[in-house]
Amino acid sequence: MFSLRLVVVALALVAVFASDRLPLIDHLDHATFLTLRDVPDHAGAETVPLPGHGFQSYLASQDLHQPDWSIHLIRGLAVGAVLLLIVGMPALGTGLSTLIVALTLTGLVVAQAVLLLYRQTWIPMGTVLTVLVPGFVIMLFWMQPFREIRSLRRNIRHARCQLGRVLLQQGQPDDALAALADCPPCQASLDLQYDIAIQQERKRQYDAAADTYRQILGQRKGFKDVGKRLQALEKFSAAGTGPQPVTYDATSTLVLPDTSVSKPTLGRYEIERELGRGAMGVVYLGQDPKIARRVAIKTFSYAQFEGTELNELKSRFFREAEAAGRLNHPAIVTVYDVGEEADLAFIAMDYAEGRPLSAWGKPDRLLKLPVVLEVLARVAEALDYAHGQKIVHRDIKPGNIIYDARSGDVKITDFGIAKIADDSRTRTGNVMGSPLYMSPEQLKGQRVTGRSDTYSLGVTLYKLVSGATPFNADTLANLTYQILNKRPRSVREVNPDLPDGVVRLINKAIQRDPAKRFASAGAMADALRRAAAREGSKEAT
Incomplete structure (x- = not known):
């Protein structure tokens, strides 16, 4: 391939620097002159000498001259012809190159005729013709395999871009860059690299995104807004809040303050802000861009766990999604999606407007008694439904019940430690939940039933009507001992004005013996509704 182009270059060098020793060039000059001057060669006519020194003498006798600068012009035209052949033809293609070469030949002949007839100037074009015509023929042989190779390269480039696009859609930006x-x-490869950098931003791989932006700028300056994005990342990094190692724990956040940097994503969900924190991870407000739906995204970080422990916790986390996904009740958050990334797992669920009931858990901020009873009655009904699906929440507390005071909507959230009651994989001995609200059997690591949730709901009621809990201690060991062995403090000690019916309801719900509690969450819901009706009528009166 390249040897033929070198042949054209070699031909040009020989034609330029050895023209006086090549008869062919003199013959071309001679033929051109005869054509332009239309000199007769019949008997009795003026005889034109053959090429060589005689031809040069003849030119002088005809008052024609060859300027001193003609040698530089000839060499310049020869260089131009070489560039046209070895650079222009591959870029322009055979058809357009043939037209240009033909026009160039015609232009050279016309220019020579004008100089000869009007300026009595002769510039020998044999050297240029020797380069242009044979060189063009040589390049025609070169163009066929060149077209095939260029087509093959184009197909390979297209295939690589398609492969990279598929890998990017599969969430593998590094493999897409490797492709x-x-x-x-x-344009296609630059667009793909740009999309890869955007995804790296959203996946919090800020150093990798900056490197990809630099790679794009190295290939094409001013491509889209790459310079602006790179500057924002570098500024973000310099401020000490940007490109950090990707680690997550209960105190970390994904939200970025700089609007020039793409919002981080989990799966297809864009993270807007943090909503809260739990034992297993951080909860975020997200946006599903496909259907413009706001979701709450609960995360579970892998950073703190390794090996067998991590695998067990992963299994538990996805069983949570399985359990919650089976529930369809207006007072229970709906699970939409579950996913996993390299550093964490997440669950996308219905975003419940409002505030957790823990916001009304202080003595000076208590809700009205009828409101508390009605809200918890709806919670009990939802728990009764979940228990019917053989799912026990295991972590009922004010912080896991969302209440919207404007609309009155109630949602139970965070089935983060929910168990499928008949799951054959259930093992005893694991203590999960919030100790202040945990039932005695749960603290003992015994198998739990729906009555454990009614106990936790009773403690929640105690908290919302008094601002305190039945047991209080400075250490977990002391608290556990009190729950397992001591009588709970009467709610009347904290709120003397509490009606007898509500006191009896609380005492029944928080019995140490599960058999002495409400038979079901539905039975507790009925008791709560009756109490709410009584207290509501008293308040109206």
Whole structure:
């Protein structure tokens, strides 16, 4: 391939620097002169000498001259012809190159005729013709395999871009970049690299995104808003809040303050802000861009766990999604999606407007008694439904019940430690939940039933009507001992004005013996509704 182009270059060098020793060039000059002057060669006519020194003498006798600068012009035209052949033809293609070469030949002949007839000037074009015509023929042989190779390269580049696009859609930006390695820059590859950098931003891989932006700028300056995005990342990094190692724990956040940097994502969900924190991870407000739906995204970080422990916790986390996904009740958050990334797992669920009931858990901020009873009655009904699906929440507390005071909506959230009651994988001995609200059997690590949730709901009621809990201690061991062995403090000690019916309801719900509690969450819901009706009528009166 390249040897033929070198042949054209070699031909030009020989034609320029050895023209006086090549009869062919003199013959071309001679033929051109005869054509332009239309000199007769019949008997009795003026005889034109053959090429060589005689031809040069003849030119002088005809008052024609060859200027001193003609040698520089000839060499310049020869260089131009070489560039046209070895650079222009591959870029322009055979058809357009043939037209240009023909026009160039015609232009050279016309220019020579004008100089000869009007300026009595002769510039020998044999050297240029020797380069242009044979060189063009040589390049025609070169163009066929060149077209095939160029087509093959174009197909390979297209295939690499398609492969990279597929890998990017599968969430593998690093593999997508590898697919573009050594790929000549083109609009498609640059667009793909840009999309890869955007995804790296959203996946919190800020150093990798900055490197990809630099790679794009190295191929094409001013491409889209790459410079602006790179500057924002570098500024973000310099401020000490940007590109940090990707680690997550109960105190970390994904939200970025700089609007020039893409919002981080989990799966397809864009993170807007943090909503809260739990034992297993952080909860975020997210946006599903496909259907413009706001979701709450609960995360579970892998950073703190390793090996067998991590696998067990992963299994538990996804069983949570399985359990919650089976529930369809207006007072229970709906699970939409579950996913996993390299560093964490997440569950996307219905975003419940309002505030957790813990916001009304202080003595000076208590809700009205009828409101508390009605809200918890709806919670008990939802728990009764979940127990019917053989799912026990295991972590009922004010912080896991969302209440919207404007609309009155109630949602139970965070089935984060829910168990499928008949799951054959259930093992005893694991203590999960919030100790202040945990039932005695749960603290003992015994198998729990729906009555454990009614106990926790009773403690929640105690908290919302008094601002305190039945047991209080400075250590977990002391608290556990009190729950397992001591009588709970009477709610009347904290709120003397509490009606007898509500006191009896609380005492029944928080019995140490599960058999002495309400038979079901539905039975507790009925008791709560009756109490709410009584207290509501008293308040109206």
